[in-house]
Amino acid sequence: MRHISVLFNEAIEALKLDEHSVIVDATLGYGGHSGGILARIKEGFLFAFDQDSEAISFSTNHLNEIGTNFTIIKSNFCHMKEKLESLGVSSVDGVLFDLGVSSPQLDDDHRGFSFHTDSRLDMRMDQSSLISAYDIVNTYDKKELAHIFKIYGESEFANNIAKHIVETRKIKPIETTLELVDIIKMAVPMKMRLHKHPARQIFQALRIEVNHELDVIEPTLEQALSLLKVGGRVVVITFHSLEDRIVKNYFKRVVKIDDKVKGLPNIPEEYLPNFSLVTSKAIVASDEEILNNPRARSAKMRVIERIK
Numbered sequence: 268m269r270h271i272s273v274l275f276n277e278a279i280e281a282l283k284l285d286e287h288s289v290i291v292d293a294t295l296g297y298g299g300h301s302g303g304i305l306a307r308i309k310e311g312f313l314f315a316f317d318q319d320s321e322a323i324s325f326s327t328n329h330l331n332e333i334g335t336n337f338t339i340i341k342s343n344f345c346h347m348k349e350k351l352e353s354l355g356v357s358s359v360d361g362v363l364f365d366l367g368v369s370s371p372q373l374d375d376d377h378r379g380f381s382f383h384t385d386s387r388l389d390m391r392m393d394q395s396s397l398i399s400a401y402d403i404v405n406t407y408d409k410k411e412l413a414h415i416f417k418i419y420g421e422s423e424f425a426n427n428i429a430k431h432i433v434e435t436r437k438i439k440p441i442e443t444t445l446e447l448v449d450i451i452k453m454a455v456p457m458k459m460r461l462h463k464h465p466a467r468q469i470f471q472a473l474r475i476e477v478n479h480e481l482d483v484i485e486p487t488l489e490q491a492l493s494l495l496k497v498g499g500r501v502v503v504i505t506f507h508s509l510e511d512r513i514v515k516n517y518f519k520r521v522v523k524i525d526d527k528v529k530g531l532p533n534i535p536e537e538y539l540p541n542f543s544l545v546t547s548k549a550i551v552a553s554d555e556e557i558l559n560n561p562r563a564r565s566a567k568m569r570v571i572e573r574i575k
């Protein structure tokens with residue numbers, strides 16, 4: 268399945284691009300947003316990160332059809348600052364994050380992200396990383412499994428699913444996605460399976476754990492903000508309430524006026540925050556976008572700008 272970029276127009280507009288903009292796309296994916304950016308920055312430059320080599324090889328061809336003023340960096344975006352510095356770049360006009368996985372990653376039969384098709388349990392976005400969903404499912408203890416299912420998957424059956432996994436793997440390792448789906452189904456009451464697929468939340472939880480998705484958000488936002496020129500913006504699209512909470516709280520913290528001077532009639536310049544929120548409430552997809560692309564339903568976009 269091809270990837271449809273979520274909140275495309277909103278993200279492009281939020282980046283306030285001009286011909287000369289230097290932009291980082293932290294999550295290149297299938298190049299939808301990057302393509303839109305590149306088409307608008309004829310005299311500027313795009314640095315695009317992804318840790319997935321399949322996404323990179325697809326997007327390289329796609330971006331080459333639009334322009335040549337870009338560099339793709341195969342890396343976790345948590346190395347953003349160091350990677351850009353090694354290319355001589357110390358400041359940029361904008362950074363875009365479109366977090367999570369792309370539709371081709373989810374739907375590709377051999378990546379192990381999908382609970383619809385059978386494949387080895389994998390779920391690594393970076394195919395060279397060492398820990399896959401197989402390792403987690405077969406080695407984490409019951410408490411650890413239940414914890415990630417509860418916290419990352421928000422599953423009310425976390426304990427029971429963890430118990431079933433641990434029981435089953437005593438007989439033989441759990442090798443494939445559909446073996447895991449069968450175990451999950453056994454652990455979830457029939458009537459709870461009618462509205463949504465019982466494996467959805469568990470697969471989401473495993474994916475977040477395999478890729479350390481939540482751990483890298485705040486440290487990378489910190490790097491992204493430190494790279495911004497005055498007037499530059501960081502735009503973040505999230506798909507999970509825990510991701511959004513991290514972004515929201517971090518942005519709130521960096522725009523806060525220091526308690527020491529809050530309420531003073533004239534706040535000295537050095538105490539004023541360096542950043543200002545562009546979106547006080549998260550931007551969400553329109554009904555029309557959700558109709559065309561159900562993935563957009565859970566998307567939230569937040570934007571912050573460097574003001575000094």
Ligand SMILES: C[S@@+](CC[C@H](N)C(=O)[O-])C[C@H]1O[C@@H](n2cnc3c(N)ncnc32)[C@H](O)[C@@H]1O
Pocket residue numbers: 270271272273293294295296297298299300301316317318319322342343344345365366367368369392483
């Ligand atoms: C939702 S997709 C991006 C889609 C893209 N904006 C588009 O319009 O085609 C997210 C992409 O970010 C990548 N990704 C997620 N977390 C990452 C991280 N920590 N470091 C590098 N790439 C990451 C995934 O591999 C995936 O390709």
